[in-house]
Amino acid sequence: MNLLLNWLGQIWSVTGFGLRTIPQRKGASVAAIFGIAGVVAVLVGVLSIAQGFRYAMTASGSPDTVIVMRKGSDTEMMSGLTREDVTLVSLKPGLRRSGGVPAASAELFVVINLPKRGTGTDANVPLRGVGPETFEVRPQIHLTAGRKFEPGKNEILVGRAAAREFAGLDLNAAVRVGTADWKVVGIFSDEGGISESEIWTDARILQSAFRRGETYQSVYARLDGPGSFEVFKDALTSDPQLQVDAIRQSDYYSRQSQMTYNLVNGFGSLISVLMGIGALFGALNTMYNAVATRTREIATLRALGFQSGPVIVSILAESMCLALTGGLIGGVGAYLAFNGFEATTLNYQSFSQVAFAFAVTPSLLMQGVLYALLIGFVGGLFPALRAARLPIASALREQ
Amino acid sequence: MLETLVNVNRMVKSFRRGAEEIHVLEQLDLQVGRGEFLALMGPSGSGKSTLLNLIGGLDKPTSGTVAVAGEAVEQLNERQLAAWRARHIGFVFQFYNLMPTLSAQKNVELPLLLTQLSARQRREHAAAALEIVGLTHRTSHYPSQMSGGEQQRVGIARAIVTDPTLLLCDEPTGDLDRKSGDEILDLLQALNAQQGKTIVMVTHDPHASARAGRVVYLNKGQLLLEKPE
Ligand SMILES: Nc1ncnc2c1ncn2[C@@H]1O[C@H](COP(=O)(O)OP(=O)(O)OP(=O)(O)O)[C@@H](O)[C@H]1O
Ligand SMILES: [Mg+2]
Numbered sequence: 001m002n003l004l005l006n007w008l009g010q011i012w013s014v015t016g017f018g019l020r021t022i023p024q025r026k027g028a029s030v031a032a033i034f035g036i037a038g039v040v041a042v043l044v045g046v047l048s049i050a051q052g053f054r055y056a057m058t059a060s061g062s063p064d065t066v067i068v069m070r071k072g073s074d075t076e077m078m079s080g081l082t083r084e085d086v087t088l089v090s091l092k093p094g095l096r097r098s099g100g101v102p103a104a105s106a107e108l109f110v111v112i113n114l115p116k117r118g119t120g121t122d123a124n125v126p127l128r129g130v131g132p133e134t135f136e137v138r139p140q141i142h143l144t145a146g147r148k149f150e151p152g153k154n155e156i157l158v159g160r161a162a163a164r165e166f167a168g169l170d171l172n173a174a175v176r177v178g179t180a181d182w183k184v185v186g187i188f189s190d191e192g193g194i195s196e197s198e199i200w201t202d203a204r205i206l207q208s209a210f211r212r213g214e215t216y217q218s219v220y221a222r223l224d225g226p227g228s229f230e231v232f233k234d235a236l237t238s239d240p241q242l243q244v245d246a247i248r249q250s251d252y253y254s255r256q257s258q259m260t261y262n263l264v265n266g267f268g269s270l271i272s273v274l275m276g277i278g279a280l281f282g283a284l285n286t287m288y289n290a291v292a293t294r295t296r297e298i299a300t301l302r303a304l305g306f307q308s309g310p311v312i313v314s315i316l317a318e319s320m321c322l323a324l325t326g327g328l329i330g331g332v333g334a335y336l337a338f339n340g341f342e343a344t345t346l347n348y349q350s351f352s353q354v355a356f357a358f359a360v361t362p363s364l365l366m367q368g369v370l371y372a373l374l375i376g377f378v379g380g381l382f383p384a385l386r387a388a389r390l391p392i393a394s395a396l397r398e399q
Numbered sequence: 400m401l402e403t404l405v406n407v408n409r410m411v412k413s414f415r416r417g418a419e420e421i422h423v424l425e426q427l428d429l430q431v432g433r434g435e436f437l438a439l440m441g442p443s444g445s446g447k448s449t450l451l452n453l454i455g456g457l458d459k460p461t462s463g464t465v466a467v468a469g470e471a472v473e474q475l476n477e478r479q480l481a482a483w484r485a486r487h488i489g490f491v492f493q494f495y496n497l498m499p500t501l502s503a504q505k506n507v508e509l510p511l512l513l514t515q516l517s518a519r520q521r522r523e524h525a526a527a528a529l530e531i532v533g534l535t536h537r538t539s540h541y542p543s544q545m546s547g548g549e550q551q552r553v554g555i556a557r558a559i560v561t562d563p564t565l566l567l568c569d570e571p572t573g574d575l576d577r578k579s580g581d582e583i584l585d586l587l588q589a590l591n592a593q594q595g596k597t598i599v600m601v602t603h604d605p606h607a608s609a610r611a612g613r614v615v616y617l618n619k620g621q622l623l624l625e626k627p628e
Pocket of ligand 1: 394414415416421423441442443444445446447449
């Protein structure tokens with residue numbers, strides 16, 4: 001017990017000397033801190049893209065909402081449903097009904113081209129035709145301006161993010177798509193979800209405008225409870241007249257976001273590892289330098305009877321203090337610079353733009369700081385071992 | 400005859416520098432009695448510091464033995480040596496080797512961190528050591544605010560604060576002017592005469608060695624009792 005206290009006391013005092021000499025090595029220490037801060041900022045920044053993208057893709061995905069598509073279709077783009085399919089689907093048990101009307105919206109979408117506000121270059125936007133029950137199916141959708149479209153008219157509702165990203169999508173503006181003008185009658189929000197990147201109109205109008213006949217691509221439906229999914233799905237798959245399958249909306253979106261999420265995450269991790277190696281050399285250099293300038297001091301402590309263990313721990317502690325400082329600076333910097341930063345990217349499953357906001361989450365900040373500490377630990381370890389192995393007699397001869 | 404405190408027996412120390420082997424000490428014998436003040440002289444590079452370091456357990460002999468107060472120093476491992484030095488040896492260095500970021504008081508308290516003393520006891524012991532070296536008025540000063548002579552007195556206070564068995568001084572006046580050097584030598588002499596401290600002092604300066612009770616000369620790896628011509 002006393003031995004342990006004695007050892008801790010040695011560590012405490014030796015670390016104290018080390019930290020107190022940092023001002024004499026200001027340049028190298030500050031360089032190491034900012035090297036690590038840069039790595040953490042990039043790591044957190046890039047990963048916040050992946051987080052934000054996934055959040056946008058899954059935020060609106062309610063587990064109560066299901067998407068029905070043709071069997072074997074991974075995306076709505078590949079799916080096709082007839083009017084008869086839609087009718088049969090909406091009669092199945094497990095769906096929420098009000099006044100006998102099932103909460104089901106038969107939908108289709110086309111991808112149109114519109115110029116982006118910033119650059120003026122064209123990009124893809126989904127134009128979705130929805131049924132009259134769509135607001136029952138997606139209760140989280142709210143109009144932030146204007147009104148709903150009237151059935152049978154060339155009127156569109158624009159998602160908040162699409163309105164922000166694309167030129168001309170202002171309330172009451174006319175948008176030319178194909179040969180017709182469409183009027184923006186409302187703007188809606190989806191609690192940050194993916195629908196905010198879409199434009200909506202009446203499904204019937206869209207069918208005739210794009211010569212889709214009476215076909216749809218999907219049915220969005222709301223269950224009468226999360227437990228009804230199996231009932232509904234079984235009813236669909238056991239009906240010999242139907243060749244369809246159901247998936248929860250939350251699962252569908254997270255599946256869609258997976259590829260982009262993995263791509264961005266992988267890219268971010270790769271950059272962070274490469275930059276981390278750079279910062280590691282910075283930390284190593286700083287700590288070798290610290291050991292070199294303190295050679296005589298360390299040798300003196302050893303001559304007075306301090307053990308080599310506390311010397312090792314103190315140099316590691318110093319290195320990790322620098323790294324922690326860098327990690328916190330980088331994390332806070334990334335939070336201030338990136339959190340909430342709005343961007344768009346391509347959703348590879350629908351080949352259209354998804355708007356999202358970078359999300360610097362507490363767990364990302366934690367990851368960043370842990371990464372910094374890892375760099376600090378490795379960067380301090382080898383110099384610490386060198387310090388511990390210094391032959392005292394010859395180290396004392398150094399000036 | 401005095402009780403033998405330090406017993407160096409058939410000590411060999413050689414260093415390897417590339418392919419070349421440098422024989423610094425060759426079959427060297429030395430006894431130091433308890434309470435003795437011994438001066439160790441010799442030309443530069445003759446191995447004075449090497450011998451002092453071997454006695455103080457900072458280095459290992461190539462062969463031979465060193466016993467201090469009956470303890471076979473060359474047998475101890477790194478860990479045991481550190482603890483042994485903390486307990487038994489007080490070092491005084493030519494360039495003082497004080498911690499620049501600590502006050503005189505804290506520098507002197509440093510070796511006491513390795514003991515079981517409480518913070519208050521450490522403060523009291525350090526204050527007493529600073530009083531012995533005559534620095535009561537400068538306890539809160541930092542090394543950079545003190546003269547060389549004053550810094551060396553802090554160094555001596557640090558060396559005696561644990562009441563070590565043996566004081567080893569490597570050219571303690573080598574970096575000081577005559578007046579400050581004399582004050583340091585007065586102090587060492589007083590520690591030896593009044594407190595019975597055993598002291599081994601390496602020096603180049605005949606003026607310094609004259610203060611010691613006995614002088615030995617290191618030459619070509621061996622000890623001589625007379626200054627070689
Ligand atoms: N770690 C070492 N590696 C190689 N050679 C060494 C080492 N330590 C000492 N020597 C050599 O051993 C010899 C004796 O060195 P030492 O420092 O003991 O001499 P000294 O008598 O104290 O000299 P000075 O009066 O200049 O202090 C020198 O030739 C020195 O170069
Ligand atoms: Mg020497």
